[in-house]
Structure formats: structure tokens, C-alpha cells
Amino acid sequence: MxxxxxxxxxxAPRTLALILPLLGTIALSTACTTGGDKVDPVSSxxxxxxxxxxxxxxxxxxxxxxxxxxxPTSAFVELPAELRKLPRRTTPVEEALPKLCGNEFGTGGxxxxxxxxxxxxxxxxxxxxxxxxxGMIHQTIFTFEGDGATAYMRRLRSAVEACPSYDxxxxxxxxxxxxxxxxxxxxxxxxxxxxATSLNGERTGGTTSTQIAxxxxxxxxxxxxxxxxxxxxxxxxxxxxxxxxxxxxxxxWQQ
Numbered sequence: 586m587x588x589x590x591x592x593x594x595x596x597a598p599r600t601l602a603l604i605l606p607l608l609g610t611i612a613l614s615t616a617c618t619t620g621g622d623k624v625d626p627v628s629s630x631x632x633x634x635x636x637x638x639x640x641x642x643x644x645x646x647x648x649x650x651x652x653x654x655x656x657p658t659s660a661f662v663e664l665p666a667e668l669r670k671l672p673r674r675t676t677p678v679e680e681a682l683p684k685l686c687g688n689e690f691g692t693g694g695x696x697x698x699x700x701x702x703x704x705x706x707x708x709x710x711x712x713x714x715x716x717x718x719x720g721m722i723h724q725t726i727f728t729f730e731g732d733g734a735t736a737y738m739r740r741l742r743s744a745v746e747a748c749p750s751y752d753x754x755x756x757x758x759x760x761x762x763x764x765x766x767x768x769x770x771x772x773x774x775x776x777x778x779x780x781a782t783s784l785n786g787e788r789t790g791g792t793t794s795t796q797i798a799x800x801x802x803x804x805x806x807x808x809x810x811x812x813x814x815x816x817x818x819x820x821x822x823x824x825x826x827x828x829x830x831x832x833x834x835x836x837x838w839q840q
Contacts, residue, residue: 634765653728656701657807660838661724664705668823670718671706681723683797683810685760685777686748689800690725690808692740696733701726707823720819722827723810728837734804738771741799745775753779754786766797769832773801782816795819798828802835 606784663673681702682690693700702725706718729737745762752758757781765772775797781789796819798809811819 586815586836593728652691654699656699656726656728657838658675658703660726660735660835661703662827662834664707664827667710668707670703670708670714673703673705674736676702676704676723678725681810682808685745685758686751687744688749689741689744690810692744692796693727693729693737694733695808696729696731696736697727697732697735699726699728700815705827707820707827709820718814720817720823722824723808723812724827724831725808725810726810727806729804734801734806737806738773738801739800742773744774754782755779756786756788765800767797768828769802769836771799772798772828774798793818796821796824798824800828800832802832803839805834805839807831807837 605774657722661668661673678700679691681704702723704721704723706721707717708714709719712719719793727734727737742762748760750759756779758777760775760777762773762775765774776794777796778792778794781791781793783789793813795813795817796811798811800807800809807822809831811821811824813819
């Protein structure tokens with residue numbers, strides 16, 4: 586045992602003198618082994634944080650603006666008074682995201698740092714407040730680390746192109762997509778067209794159409810899912826206005 590381990594006046598038992606060097610050897614060996622191992626990227630990855638969008642309008646984003654782990658209410662779009670039928674409300678992400686052939690819009694992966702959703706209910710401009718709403722727009726926001734937002738958009742385009750139509754309650758729905766210019770850093774508009782049905786799924790004649798807009802704003806992606814009221818068609822003009830206002834809102838939040 587080293588003479589620097591104990592004072593010269595200390596008389597430790599022989600067994601302790603044998604154990605201490607052994608422990609030091611084990612600790613040194615362990616430290617060297619740990620330093621040389623590679624970390625498993627799957628087991629060590631942090632789980633995505635789902636923020637409650639309706640927690641408080643005064644919530645602030647996290648200190649790291651590039652990879653926020655909370656999404657405040659202020660990051661979501663608010664309808665102008667002439668279009669607002671009901672106050673916006675917090676919505677579970679899994680309910681807000683559309684599903685076509687599969688989970689095309691929910692493929693954020695491990696690079697997602699936060700996700701949240703809210704719903705706005707709109708009416709036609711100038712209609713009285715006691716009229717039936719025209720539709721709802723579910724808005725979901727994802728934030729990503731690294732190139733996650735760009736990768737999400739790439740996967741989404743491929744998934745939508747691979748789904749030209751899907752079945753909804755026994756009725757086929759056609760899917761078409763195109764770039765949406767002048768919105769965020771990149772955006773795509775998905776149009777859905779199917780047979781008009783009653784609330785119980787019976788065909789009533791004619792067709793209905795709804796739209797989904799997805800836009801990337803730096804490291805965030807937002808999905809706008811327009812749903813006409815009780816199975817009716819959505820309003821493309823209101824959706825377009827809401828998407829453009831929503832992208833500006835996210836951009837201002839990220840500043």
C-alpha cells in the first residue's frame with residue numbers, strides 16, 4: 586500500500602491494506618472501459634416532450650430557441666373575430682392529425698422535442714353567431730432537433746404520394762398534393778375529395794372536399810387539418826388565410 590494512503594501513525598488491519606489497492610485498480614479499469622464504449626443512440630435518446638398548448642397564453646419557449654421543449658399557446662394561430670365561431674381549445678395531437686392510408690402525418694420520430702395541438706372553429710364571414718359553424722381547423726405543431734423538420738417534410742411528401750386514395754367508411758377518398766408557395770420555408774397542400782355522406786355514413790349525392798396544409802418554419806413543422814362541419818366541405822379560402830397567419834405566428838414565436 587502506498588505510504589501516502591494513511592498517516593504513518595495509523596495502524597490499519599492487514600485485510601484493509603489489501604482491499605484498498607484492489608478497489609483502486611477496479612475503479613481505474615471501469616473508468617477506462619466506460620470512456621471507450623460507444624453510447625447506444627436508441628437506449629440513450631430522450632423521449633419527446635408533449636407540451637400542453639393550453640397551459641397558459643403567457644408561457645414562454647425554452648432557453649434554447651433552436652430546440653424548444655415546450656410549445657406555448659401564443660405559438661398557435663387565432664382566428665380573426667369575424668371568422669371565430671368558438672374559442673380555440675387544446676386538442677390531443679393524435680386526434681388533431683389526419684390519417685389517410687396510414688400514419689403519414691405522425692412520423693416525427695426521435696428528433697421531435699415537443700408537440701402540441703389546438704382546434705379553432707370557424708364560421709362564414711358576416712354570419713350571425715347562432716348559425717351552424719362551417720368547419721374546424723386542427724393545428725398541430727412539432728419542434729425538432731437537428732434536421733428533423735426537413736426530414737419530416739421529406740417523409741411526408743413520399744408517404745402522401747404513395748397514397749393516391751384510401752377508404753373511409755366504405756367510400757373511396759382521392760388524395761392529391763402540390764407545393765404551397767409563399768408559406769414558410771417549404772409547404773405542401775393536400776386535397777381530399779370523396780362522396781358526400783350523412784352523419785351515419787350514407788351517401789347523399791355529390792362530393793365533399795377538405796384540405797390539409799403542412800408548413801415548415803425553420804426547425805418547426807405545423808399541420809393544419811381542415812374539417813367541414815358534420816361531414817361537409819371545408820373552406821379553402823379560410824384555410825389558406827389561417828395557414829399564412831399561423832406561419833407568421835410561429836415565426837414570431839421563434840424569434
